[in-house]
Amino acid sequence: MKHVQLRDLDVARIGLGAMGMSFAFTGAGSDDAESIRTIHRAIDLGVTLIDTAEIYGPYINEELVGRALKGRRDDVVLATKFGMISHTGSGPGTLDSSPANVRIAVEGSLKRLDTDRIDLYYQHRVDPTTPIEDTIGALAELVTEGKIRHIGLSEAGVGTIRRANAVHPITALQSEYSLWTRDPEPETLPLLRELGIGFVPYSPLGKGFLTGAIRSIDQFDKSDFRATNPRFTGENFQRNLAIADEVATIATEVGATPAQVAIAWLLAKGDDIAPIPGTKRVTRLEENVGADAVELTAEQIAKLDNLTPASGEHHNEAQMEMIGR
Template identity: 50%
Template sequence: MAVNNVRRIKLGSEGLEVSKQGLGCMSMSRYYGQPKPEADMIKLIHHAINSGVTFLDTSDVYGSNEVLIGKALKGGMREKVQLASKFGVTHTDGKMHIRGDPSYVRASCEASLKRLDVDFIDLYYVHRIDTSVPIEVTMGELKKLVEEGKIKYIGLSEASASTIRRAHAVHPVTAVQNEWSLWSRDLEEEIVPTCRELGIGIVPYSPLARGFFSAGPKLIENLLESDFRKSFPRFQGENLENNKLVYERITEMATRKGCTPSQLALAWVHHQGEDVSPIPGTTKIDNLNENIGSLWVKLTPEEMSELESYASADVVKGERHAFMSNTWMNSETPPLSSWNPKYRDIMH
């Protein structure tokens, strides 16, 4: 497989081009155990970029991740990448809080620019939807940031179809990032059709089921206590015992196909369309190379259906997330008319 052979796609209809597969950088710094050695992660990021994986994904809530990426992009690397970050999630007193008010939007963007040490962010997502603030108000401030050149494109994460439509009416949304994998398909009924109707790209996070389609049950056995995946319903008790069968079936098919289970699961996501760029995360170069290999795995319609039968909704046990209250199913916001009158003119 040739270096720099990862093809590019148009993400959304506003002009953004990204690599067909991106790199989720969260696990390098937070949530999946302890932060990894900085020098090793910079080496990994450079390897990704040099291999054609140029769509980098981070957030202001991923610990020191933005600072890490900023360091990795020194020396001419910035011009080679499409840099995505997010705002809206804070942790205070051990609790998660979601904010989308205008002053917080602006302060978050300026802080991320400083940590990343860049002049602009290519794609800036609302990480989770603040259900106390009309989405039009949040988007109004993001629109100003676009006009000021601080961000190039706007994205939403874990947003419902109606939230996406309302946001898009204020300023075009370039991408929606939601969980999408063989066993997390709840967005297919409403969100995917809405994105395609409006010309919005789709960025699946956790396309490998948070590592389960890569390592199987041994992943769970080896997690550190500080790894927040230990709290996920699908990885606990009877749910895990049941879900092991999903991995076993994927493994059997991967053997027939001459690829790894993770390549097969990623290939299924890639086959969802030319407007889709998944962002599998990893902290190991070998795993990154393996993920890139998924782009060369071809699946017939029959094979796609077979895979889907292994992980159908009635087969997989447990919710996909430990924090379902903060997913697209609960992302509705108040009407604009309920907001402070001085913000009501942003639609005009």
């Protein structure tokens, strides 16, 4: 697989998001053995960037990834996230990036992942009560101590990114970016390139919608967070089916699957971008990794650039309030 640079961190240009193996999606946590096979197969296929977070579960996804990487830790770039659990009393769901909380969080992640270092450690969401300079200062100390190798941000706004990078070089920003979520294009991507920061798009398949496999919300169980996502509900869902159909039409023309086309479109956006499609199944992983071989023409990219815009926000109201600070 081709590789890209996230600042000075070398990764295969398609990674693996592990969240759905344990959390948030229909069937999560139902087959850890298949999830571990999926991680092993990813490594065999050349995937290097494996992504998790302490909030996924909480905690159980990091534990799963740690078990999967036993004996193969040195084959991957291991990324996890902190800041959506307060370890000082408030618990999961409370944003806390205070230096004290960072210290507690990293020790927990290291233990659950059964590793002596985290290759890429992200602030999961910006904490409005802690100056970003204080958070990055604490992370910089962890870099010096060797507990983490690189610092990342997730869903941070341009002002925060610039301030953070002034304290310590930021290696990567992880934010949602896909054919139907184009928010980073006007301001964020240009800033990342100005500062030399890599970009890791999550939900590159629109939480599965862009694959064309989701035709009814009845496919979700009650634990699936998409059931409350504005793009998956009511009239928005019906309107957005047209986008999936447009991608499918182009995929037929390309000779690839819709998922592969959606990922290939992201890969065509630069050599500093490494999407992390998530899956808990080997077959889907193999399909996603196949996007590495898909070459889109300029005409096909233009068609994809001009897809029908999505109806509805890409997160619910509470989640949207945590983005872009």
